[in-house]
Amino acid sequence: MAIDLSRFQETFFEESSEHVETIETGLLQLEHRPEDLELLNQVFRAAHSIKGNSGMFGFTAVGELTHKMENVLDGLRNNEMEVTEQIIDLLLQALDGLKSLLEVARGSGTADEEAIKTIETKLLAYQNGTERERLEAGGPRAEVQDKGATPVAERPAVPARRLVTIMWVPLPELFQRGLDPGRIFQELASLGRIHTLTVNADRLPDLPAMDAEVCYLSWTVELETEKPLKEIDAVFDFVRDESELTIAEPSAPQPPASQEMGEDEHKRLGEILVEEGEITQAQLETSLSKQKRIGEILVEDHEVGPRKITKALEKQHRLDTVARAQRGETTSIRVGTDKIDKLINLVGELVITQSMMANLTQTFTMDQVPLLQERVLELERHSREMQERVMSIRMLPIRTAFRRFPRMVRDLAIKNGKQIQLVMSGEETQLDKTVIEAIIDPLTHLIRNSADHGIEPPEERVARGKPVQGTIKLDAFHEGGNIRITVEDDGQGLNWDKILAKAKQLGMVAEGEPLGKKEVWQLIFRPGFSTAEKVTDLSGRGVGMDVVKRNIESLGGTVGVQTREGQGTKFMIKLPLTLAIIEGMTVRIGREGYIVPLVSIIESVRPTKDMMKTIVGKGEVVSLRNMFVPVIRLYDLFAIEAEFTNPVQGVLVLVEAEGTKVALMVDELVGQQQVVIKSLEKNFQKVEGLAGATILGNGEVAFILDVPGLISLAKNGSSVLV
């Protein structure tokens, strides 16, 4: 039966990456708890599973590497080796190799085969080390099989049809093993014709002493067959070990049945010729090397030109790449059946409510208004619950983002000669899959900064009276409709004076300008601030912080910092749970409604006449508490008719993005509500200054403003509609 196994490959890869994760976290923990046998068993089991399954799907390279890892792990498990940093290091390197091999098996990425070979050799060296120790201790020795000992030419010829005598005294517990002698005779019969079957009842005890579940019988079978002894012997595979078994040919004693079992049914022509001694392996290889690729042959035969072939090859390569990319794009989410069950339940409720309303409308009279209101309320409740449940499908524990960090911190600590422990909590906190994927980069950046620059070298820590080992804490938790993630270290903290001095030097802060604590720390997120400091690493902070901030803001989140010099720094990230729904403020301009994302709004003011000023080079600004904020007249930008063209009559909505504040001029504030983002790119095209559209309660379409986009638009002085 031909069965295509490739359809199960996706599951295999998914499973393997889970195992890889188990191995990685396990190894990292083992370093601190080397005596934890259960942990070691877990790691071993994961490696063992990958090994076994990779074989099933024909990924030999994966199998070979994991096999060697498994052997070393087994050595650790049996106390033949000790858990040392070197072994963990080596195993982690092997794991990296394994990851790349899995990628290759998946059809993307590349593996450094040389490096993997080296790792394999090292793994073997460890394993052999224990083998040697075992030998020296007089323990059992691993059997060495000399496969070259049996010359291929001496293979016994296929025997003719003859009568083979088989004597079988089975083990008494035959039945308790689920074995059935009848099955064995059936199988023998399939190999030829059973000539005679003799039952030997000598061992049968007297009736009172007899145990009905024990096999006392033995058998002698004369089988007429042309099959080799090996095949007959194979029938007894599962019973041979504890049975007495003799299989005899009628004539001269035969050489014992070969132990090499399970040859491939399909053999290549060359292999057969070599086996039969017609040619040697060397001859075969020389001839094989003469084989040509189809492209070369076609060119030689002048069927097509070499350039055409090159083109076709390029196309092939391109197609491969595309196919690979497509494979990468199809992401799936595993959803618990309980979640789906609940959804189906809810759908049922919705259908019921809907039919009740349909019923009501058919025979509606005015006195039924309260009833109608009740139904509408019910409908609302159900749809809200439905919304929450559907959202929860996209929710994943943040663990998927966190899991890479222990390894990273370990590597960074070794590289920097520091001692750092990473304490993670709240890994089970759930948030939207897209948000999780997008938060990995900023988090990596923050943690790397903490490990590289925040945590001091050991000597320095001791001098300051701190524990030698530095701590980085990573925490996630829900708060209202948001998720908060904090990255905290007990390192040296930010240096107030240095930051301020640098900012002044860069002209970001005017001399004598009064700055609050918060404002100073926010300076590190300013673009340009970091790049200018790359060389000197201001207190180790600020490398690409503007990028971190921008990334988080693009997710609709915010990032803040708290620090105490000499004691540590804490970054606090606040993110929406999902990107599909946002809290928005509906504003009106003329007859149109627009949505301003609530996260970017600082305040709204109706300015007085003397607050409005025009500054050369900055244009129209509003003066707010000694701050001049540029004003964007949205009706101008969008080229629509507004009710008010005088800011004093309208409302200024103060928004902030990427450290820049602007005031958006609108006619009035309508109200705050949750809106579902509909993509413009998918349905129309990307429009500068708009993040998307949504449908309001009254059925009208409203655009959602993209605040960072608006700010850059206003800077360039162009209007949206050209």
Added chain:
Amino acid sequence: MDKTVLVVDDSVSMRQMVAFTLKEAGFEVIEAGDGKEAVAKLNDGAKPNLVIADLNMPNMDGITLIKEIRTMRAHKFTPILMLTTESAEAKKKEGQTAGATGWIVKPFNPDQLLQVINKVLPG
């Protein structure tokens, strides 16, 4: 009547593959993710004609599972095949002593799987 096989493996891909092969060949398939789940299913009244169990599993490994099954009245004589890797010679012995009927060495292809099943399943 269709024969029923209980497939016990913690690896989903293995289970899927074995189950698929068996279903193609006309067997009914019950799946369990580890020994514990398998025991629970048997206690719930599952009556497989054959059990195929991986040895290396969390919660309850294959050897313990085999021993458990052999203590059940209904499954004293049910054939049990264990899934092993070539290196696990000692495990194979241990499994046999525990009461396993036979074994399938990984990696195997669907045909080999069906061949081995044919060996132990009464016709």
